[in-house]
Amino acid sequence: MxxxxxxxxxxxxxxGLATFVLLSPLDxxxxxxxxxxxxxxxxxxxxxxxxxPEFLTALIFFLVVILCDLATxxxxxxxxxxxxxxxxxxxxxxxxxxxxxGLGDRLARVLQTLLAGSYQRLIIGLVIMSLxxxxxxxxxxxxxxxxxxxxxxxxSRLGFQPGSPGRxxxxxxxxxxxxxxxxxxxxxxxxxxxxxxxxxxxxxIQFGFTDFLLLHFPVLGVAKSALLIAxxxxxxxxxxxxxxxxxxxxxxxxxxxQAPLTGAQRHMLAIITIALGxxxxxxWHGVNPAWVGLxxxxxxxxxxxxxxxxxxxxxxxxxxxxxxxxxxxxxLINSSGLGQxxxxxxxxxxxxxxxxxxxxYLSLAATAFLSTLPTTQAGTPAMLAPMxxxxxxxxxxxxxxxxxxxxxxxxxxxxxxxxxPLLLTVGMTGESVGRILKVQLPLSxxxxxILIPLDYFWxxxxxxxEPL
Numbered sequence: 001m002x003x004x005x006x007x008x009x010x011x012x013x014x015x016g017l018a019t020f021v022l023l024s025p026l027d028x029x030x031x032x033x034x035x036x037x038x039x040x041x042x043x044x045x046x047x048x049x050x051x052x053p054e055f056l057t058a059l060i061f062f063l064v065v066i067l068c069d070l071a072t073x074x075x076x077x078x079x080x081x082x083x084x085x086x087x088x089x090x091x092x093x094x095x096x097x098x099x100x101x102g103l104g105d106r107l108a109r110v111l112q113t114l115l116a117g118s119y120q121r122l123i124i125g126l127v128i129m130s131l132x133x134x135x136x137x138x139x140x141x142x143x144x145x146x147x148x149x150x151x152x153x154x155x156s157r158l159g160f161q162p163g164s165p166g167r168x169x170x171x172x173x174x175x176x177x178x179x180x181x182x183x184x185x186x187x188x189x190x191x192x193x194x195x196x197x198x199x200x201x202x203x204x205i206q207f208g209f210t211d212f213l214l215l216h217f218p219v220l221g222v223a224k225s226a227l228l229i230a231x232x233x234x235x236x237x238x239x240x241x242x243x244x245x246x247x248x249x250x251x252x253x254x255x256x257x258q259a260p261l262t263g264a265q266r267h268m269l270a271i272i273t274i275a276l277g278x279x280x281x282x283x284w285h286g287v288n289p290a291w292v293g294l295x296x297x298x299x300x301x302x303x304x305x306x307x308x309x310x311x312x313x314x315x316x317x318x319x320x321x322x323x324x325x326x327x328x329x330x331x332l333i334n335s336s337g338l339g340q341x342x343x344x345x346x347x348x349x350x351x352x353x354x355x356x357x358x359x360x361y362l363s364l365a366a367t368a369f370l371s372t373l374p375t376t377q378a379g380t381p382a383m384l385a386p387m388x389x390x391x392x393x394x395x396x397x398x399x400x401x402x403x404x405x406x407x408x409x410x411x412x413x414x415x416x417x418x419x420x421p422l423l424l425t426v427g428m429t430g431e432s433v434g435r436i437l438k439v440q441l442p443l444s445x446x447x448x449x450i451l452i453p454l455d456y457f458w459x460x461x462x463x464x465x466e467p468l
Contacts, residue, residue, distance in 0.1 A: 007049040014045040029341060036070055036336045040374055043329060047417045050433050054417075055318035058325025065332060075335045079327030083290035085320055088424045090293030091145035094272070095428050097300045097307045098149040101264040103272075108154035116158060119238040123169060126151065127177040127229050131221060134182030140189050140421045142279045142289050143178045146272065148428045166238030168435050173232055175425035176439060177225065183411040184221035186212040190420070191377040191410045198385035199403050215404060215462060219455040220411050227446055228439070235438045268307055271296050319427040326417050330379050339374075339383045346370055347391065354396030357465045358456060364391065364402060365452050368409020372418050377410040401464045408455065412447040416440060 018041040025034040046057040065076045098104040115125035151174050160167035182188040186209050199205040278292040300306045333339045350363035371380045392399045416422040416436045
C-alpha cells in the first residue's frame, strides 16, 4: 500500500523523524526548540500531502502549541492578524461583487475576444498578460484579487466546467503566472520587498529596479513563463478546443457591441478603480494593500449601498483557518529561534570554498530553496538576510550577489502552502491544492535542474561573481 501511495510513505518517514527528535533531543537545541522541530516535521508534511483537510491540520497545530506551551497565544494566532489573511478575505468579497454585478462576465468577454481561438493561445496569452501586469501593479495578491473572478467568468463562457482540466489550466495559468515569474520584477512581490528592506536596514544596500530586472527577468521571468506554459499544456490538456475556437470566432465577428454598463456595474468598476489606484500608489501613501482591500470589502457589504448581500454572505472559514495556521507556524519557527538554527544547519550541510564559483552559487541557491520549506517565501529573506555577510565571506562573493541568490530560492517554491497568492487561489476558485501541485511541483523541479544552472551563466556574464 505504501508503494502505491507514496504520500503515506513520506508521512511515515517524517513521523519517524519527529519521534526520533522527541526521544533523542538534539544537544544544540533546547527543549522547546526540539519540540517545535518535531511538530514542524509532522505538520508541514500533512499540509503538503493533504491527507487530512488542511484546516484540520491547522487546528491540530494550534492545539498542540498551546497545550505544550511552545509559544504564546499572541504568536501562534498571529496569522489571524496577518495582512495576507485579510487580503484573502477582501479578495473573496470583491470577487463576489464582480460576479454578482456581471462585471466579471463583461470583462471576460473582452479577454475572450483577445485570447480565444485555441486553448494553447489562451494559456500563452494569460501567462504573458499575468507577467506584464507585474510591471503595473505591485502586489501579486492584489493582481489575483482583480483577475481571478474575471478568468473564472472567462472559463465559464468558453464552456469549461468546474473540475474540468481546461478550467484548472486557465486558473493556474493566472495564479502562478501572476506570482512566480513576477518575482523577477522588484516591487511585484512581498518576498522581494522583505529582501529589499532587510538589505537596506542591515547593510545599507538599495536594489535598483533596472539592475534587479536585468539580473532576474531573462531567466526567472521570461524562461520560467515559457516553462510554465509548457507544463500547464502537458498537465491540463483541454478537450474543449473546438468550442474555444467557435466562441472566439463568434466574439470577434459579432456585429453588436456590448450593452451599456448597468448602474451596479458602474459602481463596482468605480470601487475597483479606486482600490487599484491605492494599490498602485502604496509606496506613496503607506497604506497596506490588505487594508485597502478590506475597505473596499466593507463598502461592498454595506446594507442598501453595497453590491454584496451581507445577509447572504457565505465565507469559507476553513480556508482562513488554514492560512492562519501556515502563518502561525512561521511565527513559531522565528520566535523559538529554530529558524536561525535551521539556516546554520543548511550552511554546514553545503560548505563553500572561495574561488569555486559554480559550487558556491548552487550551495547558496539550495540553501535559499530549502529555507522556504518550513518558513514560506517571505520567511526566507527574514531568515537568511542576517547571515548574508557571513555567507559572503565563506563564498568569496560580493554581499549583493549573496543577497540575490535568495531570489533563486523563493522563486522556486515546491508546495502551494509556501505561497500566499496560491493559497488565495485555492480560497477564491475552489481549485484543490493537489491540482495546483500538479503544475507547481514539476515547475519547481525544472527550475532547480534547468533554470538555476542556466542562470549561473547569465550571472557570470554580468560579472556577479567578481568580489568587490
